[in-house]
Amino acid sequence: MSDKRFAVASEHSLMRVFTVPEAPDSTLSKIEAEISSNLAGFLNENIAAVEKPLHEIERDFESAQIPEEPMFVSAHAQDIMDKLVAHSVHTAAPSFIGHMTSALPHFVLPLSKLMVGLNQNLVKIETSKAFTPLERQVIGMLHHMAYDRKQGFYDKWMHSAKTSLGAFCSGGTVANITALWIARNRLLKPEGDFKGIGAQGLIAAMFHYGYKGLAVLVSERGHYSLGKSADLLGIGRDHFISIPTDKDNKVDVEAMRKEAQALQAQGIKVMAIVGVAGTTETGNIDPLNEMADLAAEIDCHFHVDAAWGGATLLSQNARHLLAGIERADSITIDAHKQMYVPMGAGIVLFKDPTATDAIEHHAEYILRKGSKDLGSHTLEGSRPGMAMLVHACLRIIGRKGYEMLIDKSLDKARYFADLIKAEPDFELISEPELCLLTYRYVPEAIKARLKTADEQTKLDIYAALNRLSASMQKRQREAGRSFVSRTRLTPPEYDYQPTVVFRVVLANPLTSKEILQNILAEQRELALSDPMYKKYLAKYL
Amino acid sequence: MSDKRFAVASEHSLMRVFTVPEAPDSTLSKIEAEISSNLAGFLNENIAAVEKPLHEIERDFESAQIPEEPMFVSAHAQDIMDKLVAHSVHTAAPSFIGHMTSALPHFVLPLSKLMVGLNQNLVKIETSKAFTPLERQVIGMLHHMAYDRKQGFYDKWMHSAKTSLGAFCSGGTVANITALWIARNRLLKPEGDFKGIGAQGLIAAMFHYGYKGLAVLVSERGHYSLGKSADLLGIGRDHFISIPTDKDNKVDVEAMRKEAQALQAQGIKVMAIVGVAGTTETGNIDPLNEMADLAAEIDCHFHVDAAWGGATLLSQNARHLLAGIERADSITIDAHKQMYVPMGAGIVLFKDPTATDAIEHHAEYILRKGSKDLGSHTLEGSRPGMAMLVHACLRIIGRKGYEMLIDKSLDKARYFADLIKAEPDFELISEPELCLLTYRYVPEAIKARLKTADEQTKLDIYAALNRLSASMQKRQREAGRSFVSRTRLTPPEYDYQPTVVFRVVLANPLTSKEILQNILAEQRELALSDPMYKKYLAKYL
Structure with missing residues (x-):
């Protein structure tokens, strides 16, 4: 095609691409029907993923050249169904129980x-x-x-131009960063000649307030986004202090208190303590009331990262697990986790409606003072209307619907924990408090051997078990029937040594008891055929 | 309905909500058809918005109580079509030329x-x-x-587990923050005993490197997200130095050089200079080559905020406007602006493939070292697959298609500028360099009066014109036939006084010349009937 013909043909077709397709039998409607059917087909498949090595998939995405010529929508659609959709991860599969991404209610589409x-x-x-x-x-x-x-509080503040009761954002990471940003700026606020850290920066703030540094204290099970916040905010990851947990993965508040006192004695101000309400790895909830007491004692911001566990508040039967959260200065909740909203819906809430003043900003063309523009109190700028999907889920599922979903997930986790405990060759590592638990495969004979083994043999067996667990998880993922994730904990029963465990999240309403039984059966088979089993573990049997 | 009946009915319906609707005649399919037709109806309306005062709309969204009982999808859908969709802003309307949100190609739906x-x-x-x-x-x-x-560069780095050539994010703000975060951390990198700012924080970094502070220099037309970055990163908005522009809204690089030298003489390290490639208010492009020279001279990071203008690189006819951008250490581009992708697609690019090392982070359960997980180099954590839509647009529109769109937008802006200049009672304030321009309504008699007025009268007229422009813009928006935005500039022809102007962005391919003519006609009518006209301006006629 000559350049001239291309230009003519394409100016017409370009305009068409931006015009609303009116006819239900238009080409685009047909393509849409095909895509929907392809999607339904994919979502109906009972597998976690079709296996193809990543380096092979990469071959379909290796050119860095933007294509010169336009492509037909139908050709592109066919192409991505073959190359992208077919090699996506079926995160909604009932046997995909490894991460916090679950099935979606279909009305969100x-x-x-x-x-x-x-x-x-x-x-x-x-x-x-x-x-x-x-x-x-x-x-x-x-x-x-x-x-x-009370409703009167919301009548006053919810639609106020002056402030915001929270901020919507793309996810829990931005929510956590926003909360700590506000904590930092409220602590180092304007005073006398000092115009505040927002204006003058961290160095001037330290001079003005006479602090040698700032610190944030959190459980060793805190999410990695908190360390990222400490880096971003200029505090430094070294001042983001990790506090040990006891055996149930809840932070040791007494240890946190001692650390806080030691820091303050050195002139380092504890800017915030962070409670975790649903640790990413084990789903445990820190003692929030005790932490609120500590925050009051040392006069610091109390943030609760409830990205995972926040939705538990929707169940009257389970919300007691988060007792004390109402004392937090700020709370992170991810609607795209246990609220079953699609990816990209994080929220940070503030107890005090004036909290967002600390990060307020304006511009000449938007966000003018007195406007109700949400952008004057958010870390992000332009943002899509994801709140619409949260709104839909809250209304269509309703509080009672969510209660049922949350309660069922908790029941399922307890069922799976019991199942694991009943199997002689499995071992539950963390009990489910929310619907997360961790476990591993340990042959009976190894369990027996560990009881009498000397120190060195124990450590060797631990290493062999770690190799086996990591390999099993990888092979299970590659086989594609089901998926669990893995992480590394330091449980007391393994002498606080790094211990590779399987991690499951049981929030998918479609995951049945049968699927859970099958997953254990599959793992047992995988274990016995695993090269690591033969190579490292067999000799201790 | 008793609680028990609710529970039974709803457990069944809850499960259904998560199961794929197979039948094309299912209730959900019917609702979907209705929503699609409602959306098409909305998008076919030729108006910017149906007017209803915000405080009335707020009444539909005033309860803070999450509904207890579930709601039918059909009832919810009807409700939001009446209360939400009907009162949304028709950002895709050809007469909505006030902001950077435009029509979308329909295949993205x-x-x-x-x-x-x-x-x-x-x-x-x-x-x-x-x-x-x-x-x-x-x-x-x-x-x-x-x-x-060259392709060899991309073969080596594009799919490398070690690094990333950029980062996808929710928008230009996060892209700019990421760029400056990396600039800060690369400057204050580990050295000897010092473990780097990421680990030890800003105070230790200043001590180690012997700086009294950090600064970022940018044009006074820079986006407000850059000031927000300076706050977040601990640098402080006061050290985010605004450099004057000359009359074409391009930064004065010589003034920037002098400021940089003065700062360095005070022991304040210039961490980065930021070039704007498409200012938000006027669409002008800073002299990027001169700025690259300056960055090399003072040895600092050179970031280009091309959130708006970056897409211009797709046109061989226009890309020369951004000459020098290839010398930037990092570049921000928003695909949801001139690349016609839906809201939520920002990108930051790095010249040096190892740049992201400065913010690399890991966790035990994901982002393990050696993995190709994108999350180890991004500010955000969980993120949706928006890249899929950018990919689709790049392929279906193609480089040549984008070239045509960009070129047409530039032509349209020049056409509108000429139209404004030809009208005796309008005044072009900023010439279009990209497809943005600013202008205002000034009656001929006022133009004449200004030529001979004394200083005080001049200032009074300026104030009256500002009141008129602001009021006209508001009334035009409320009338709902069309929409331009407004901002405040300080043009030389108004003695550098704050001057309220109309701002238009002409990127919608469906905006015709006739629409532009109608907008001027509408504005003339609005002006003559404006209460501010009679109250403040008439006396000078």
Whole structure:
């Protein structure tokens, strides 16, 4: 095709691409029907993933050249169904129990299309209109879920131009960063001639307040995004102090208190302590009330990272597990985890409606003072209307629906824990408090051997078990029938040595007891055929 | 309904909500068809928004109580069509020329549904598989667009487990923060006993390197997210130095040089200079080559914020406007702006493939060393597969298609500028360099009066014109036929006084010349009927 013909053909087709397809029998409607059917087919497959080595998949994505010529939508759609969808991870599969991504309620799909089509930008009213009050309501609802203030409080603050009860963001990481940013800026606030850290920076703030440094204290099970926040905010990862947990993976508050006192004695100000409500690896909840007491004692910000566990507040039967969360100055919750919203919906809530003043910012063309633009209190700028999907889930599932989902997940986790304990060649490493647990495969004979082994033999067996667990997890993923994840803990029963364990998250409503039984059976088979078993473990049998 | 009946009915319906709807005549399919038709109806309306005062809309979103009982999907869908969609902003309307949100190519809608349905999490391979190589390819393609390295470079780095040529994120703000974070950490890197700012924090870094402070220099037209970055990173907004622009809104590099020298003389290290490639308010591009020279001279990071203008590189006819961008250490580009991708697709690119080492992080359960998990080099954690939509646009529109879109936008902006200049009662304030321009309404008699007025009268007229412009913009938005935005500049022709102007962005391919003519006609009518006109301006006529 000559360049001229290309240009003519394509100017016409380019305009068409931006015009609304009216006819239900248009080409795009047909492609959409095909994509939907392909998606339904994929989601109906009962496997975690079709296995193809990554380096082979990479071959389909190796050119760095943007294609010169346009491509037909149908050809592109076919291509990605073959090369992308077929080699995606079936995160919604009932046997995919390794990560915090689960099945979605299907009504979110048409609503997502609506959200994308409306293409609102929540940074400002001028590009979002009704979406802004909707987002403020969703934040208000979650604030109410956590802090349970009276409606009068929400009448006053929820739609106030002056402030925000929280901030929507892309995920828990940005939520945690925002919370610690606010904690830092409220601590090092303007005073006298000092204009505050936001204006003058960390060095001037340290001089003004006479601190030698700042620190943040958190359980050793805290999420890695907290360390990232400490780096970003200029505090430094070394001042992000990891406090040991006791055997149930809850932070030792007494150890935290001693550390805080030691730091303050050195002139280092504890800027915040962070409670974890649902550790990523084991799903345990820190003693939030004791931590709130400590925060009051040492006068610091108390943040709770409830990215995973926050949704538990929706169950009247389980919310007691998070007792004390209402005393937190800020709370992170991920709607894309146990609230079954698609990826990209994090929220940070603030107890005090004026908290966001500490990071308020304005511009000339938007976010003018007195506007209700959400962007004046968020870390991010332009943002999609994801709040619409949280709103839909809260209304369509309802509080009671969520209660049922949460309660069932907890039951399922207890069932799986019992199942593991009943098997002589498995070992439960962490009991489920929420719907997460960790375990590993340990042959009976090895268990017996460990009881009498000398120190060196023990350590050798530990190393062999770690190799076996890591290899099993990888081979199970590659086989593609099911998926568990793995992590490394330091449990007392393994003399606090690094211990590779399987980690499961049982939030998918479609995961049945039978699937859990099958997963153990599959793992037993994988263990016995594992090269690491023969190479390292067999000699101790 | 008794609680017991609720529970039974709802356990069944809850499970159904998570099961794939197979039948094309299922209730959900019917609701989807209705939503699609409602969306198409909304997108076909030729107005910017249906007007209803915000405080009235807020009444529909005032309860902070999460509904107890579940709601039918159909009832929810009807409800949001009435209360949310009807009061959304029609950002895709051809007469909505006020912000950087434009019409979308319609093929992104079915693809978005696919993306949401697959619900991949790009933080790690285990929840994204083929999406990870796809995202790395898209980053590679944009890197190639900007830096034009040979394919061998991309063969080596694009899919490397060690690094990343850039980072996908939710938008330009996170992209800018990431770039400056990396600039800060590379400057204050580990050296001898010092473990680097990431580990030891800003105070220790200042002591080690002997700096009294850090500074970032940028044009007074720089985006507000850069000031937010300076706050977040602990540098302080006061050390985020605003450099004047000359009359074409490009930064005065000589003034920047002098400021940099003065700062260095005080012991303050210039950490980065930031070039703007497409200022948010006027669309101008800083002299990037001169800035690259300056960065080399003072040995600092050179970041280019091309959130808006980056897509211009896709046009062979226009890319010369960004000459020098290939010398930048990092570049921000928003695909959800001139690349016509839905909201939520920012990218930061790095010239040096090892740049992201400075913010690398790991965890036990994911992001293990040697993995190809994208999350070890991003500010965000869990992220959706938005790269899929950028990939689709790059292929379906193609480089030549983008070239046509970009070139047409530039032509349209020049056409509108000429139109404004030809009208005696309008005034062009900033000439379009990209497809943005600013202007205002100034009656001929006022223009004449200003030529002879004394200083005080001049200032009074300026104030009256500002009131009029602000009021006109608000009333035009409320009338809902069209939308321009407004900002405040300090143009020389108004003696560098704060001047309220209309700001337009002409990127919507569907905006016709006729629409532009109508907008001026509408504004003239609005001006003459404006209460501010009578109250403040009429007396000078």
